[in-house]
Amino acid sequence: xxxxxxxxxxxxxxxxxxxxxxSIGPLGRLVCHCLLIETDAHGLVLIDTGYGLSDVAxxxxxxxxxxxxxWRLLLNIRLHERDTAVRQVEAxxxxxxxxxxxxxxxxxxxxxxxxxxxxAATVHVMRREYDDATGPRTGIVARNRWRPSQLDGVGDWRxxxxxxxxxxxxxxxxxxxxxxPEILMVPLPGHTWGHAGVAVRRDDGRWLLHAGDAxxxxxxxxxxxxxxxxxxxxxxxxxxxxATGRMANQERLRSLSIDRRDELTVTCTHDPVELxxxxxxxxx
Numbered sequence: 001x002x003x004x005x006x007x008x009x010x011x012x013x014x015x016x017x018x019x020x021x022x023s024i025g026p027l028g029r030l031v032c033h034c035l036l037i038e039t040d041a042h043g044l045v046l047i048d049t050g051y052g053l054s055d056v057a058x059x060x061x062x063x064x065x066x067x068x069x070x071w072r073l074l075l076n077i078r079l080h081e082r083d084t085a086v087r088q089v090e091a092x093x094x095x096x097x098x099x100x101x102x103x104x105x106x107x108x109x110x111x112x113x114x115x116x117x118x119x120a121a122t123v124h125v126m127r128r129e130y131d132d133a134t135g136p137r138t139g140i141v142a143r144n145r146w147r148p149s150q151l152d153g154v155g156d157w158r159x160x161x162x163x164x165x166x167x168x169x170x171x172x173x174x175x176x177x178x179x180x181p182e183i184l185m186v187p188l189p190g191h192t193w194g195h196a197g198v199a200v201r202r203d204d205g206r207w208l209l210h211a212g213d214a215x216x217x218x219x220x221x222x223x224x225x226x227x228x229x230x231x232x233x234x235x236x237x238x239x240x241x242x243a244t245g246r247m248a249n250q251e252r253l254r255s256l257s258i259d260r261r262d263e264l265t266v267t268c269t270h271d272p273v274e275l276x277x278x279x280x281x282x283x284x
Contacts (some may be wrong), residue, residue, distance in 0.1 A: 001182065001203060004036040004092065005278045008050020008085045009110055011075040011270075019231035020272060021217065027076065028231070030270045032110055033278075034085060035210055036092070036099075037200060042180055043100030046121070047198045047210050048269065049085045049114030052150070056081045074235075077110075086117040096120070101179055105212030106195045107133040108239075109147045111269070116153030124176050126187060127159035129194025141239060145192075162187045167199060168256055168264070188214040188253070190246025191239060199264075207264035213239070215250050218271045221257040222284060226250070232270075 009032035013019045019028035032050035039045060056079045081087055086096060099118045104125040105111060112133075115123060133146040158178075162171035173185035173196070182201040188211065189195055197211040216236055219227030228236075240246045257266045265284055267274045277284050 001040070001180075001200070002038040003200065003202065003208065004038075005275060006034045006036055006050075006085060006088050007031045007272075007275060008034045008048070008083055008088070008114065010078045010080075010083065011110075012078055013074060013076050013231060015231045017229070019229055019235075021219070021229045022273070029272055030075075031272045031275050033210075033267065033269050033271070033275045035198075035200070035208075036085070036089065037183070039180055042178065044089065044094060044098045045179065045183060046085060046089075046099055046102045046118070047200075048105055048111045048212070049102060049117070051077070051079055051084060051110060052114030052117045053081065053084055053086060054116065054149070055079055055113040056084060075110075084117065085114045101176075103176070103179075103183065103185065103198050104129070105198060105210065105269070106192045107151065108145045108192070108213070109150060111212070112147075112150050115150060119153060119155065122156045122158055122178060123154050124158045124160065124179070124185070126173075126185065126194040126196050127161050128189075129192060129196070130157060130159045132192065132194055145239065160185060168260060170252070170256075172199075188212070188249045190214065190242045190244075190249050191236070193241055209253075209256075209264055209266045211253060211266055211268050213269055214246070214253060215268050216270050217268075218273050218284070220250060221254055221266050221268075222261070223254075224258070226254065 011030040012027040016023040016028050035047035037045040099121050102121045102123045137143045160173045164174040170186050184199050186197040188197050191213040200208045216232040217228045
């Protein structure tokens with residue numbers, strides 16, 4: 001399998017290094033790190049989609065009017081058609097129909113905006129995430145994080161609960177419908193109740209775990225003491241549904257990233273340094 005590391009959306013929050021840990025000016029830079037996986041017999045597989053074409057075309061209506069003031073101003077979202085997953089897939093020489101599967105870590109507006117750009121794809125997600133995103137939404141965070149207009153174009157949902165053999169001590173969802181056994185889901189609730197990482201076994205035998213929003217900053221992994229910027233620490237708290245569960249899973253991931261560093265790589269969605277290193281094939 002060949003893995004492409006895509007940035008399917010950029011946020012430039014006011015605060016610079018208080019968010020990304022490295023910017024010199026007043027604006028930071030966060031990414032939407034998605035994976036595009038070329039498989040031998042199962043077509044292309046996307047892990048998350050970032051923002052989509054409709055988000056770009058209608059920036060004041062999509063992801064939705066309710067987030068226009070609080071979330072758009074907080075994140076300072078930069079929407080460009082060239083950054084959408086569908087345009088990056090085409091730039092690599094593939095067609096929209098070549099993407100046969102999308103595995104969603106969760107369905108927040110910055111992860112699921114491009115789902116409808118691949119109408120023929122099967123979308124795989126944890127059952128609790130699907131139920132929460134498509135059911136009644138109460139509270140300001142729930143009403144803003146999931147946008148029905150991003151989800152109603154999906155024609156083929158496949159939902160899952162944790163089952164089967166565990167993965168490095170974590171619950172796992174193996175045998176995803178229509179996908180090779182080298183791709184599995186790892187439930188990591190806390191950011192949302194149905195949040196999950198996606199583990200991919202590379203051709204060299206090493207695992208790549210896309211941990212989604214289980215953590216936001218590179219300093220939260222691969223070292224004994226957690227380190228996170230003030231801006232991202234506050235944003236994680238704002239968006240969490242279960243602080244205890246989120247921090248417990250983050251601690252387990254941190255231990256995994258240290259103890260099994262020879263067997264796997266852990267990356268998240270929004271850290272630009274991790275994305276750059278993954279693209280360059282450099283260790284995290």
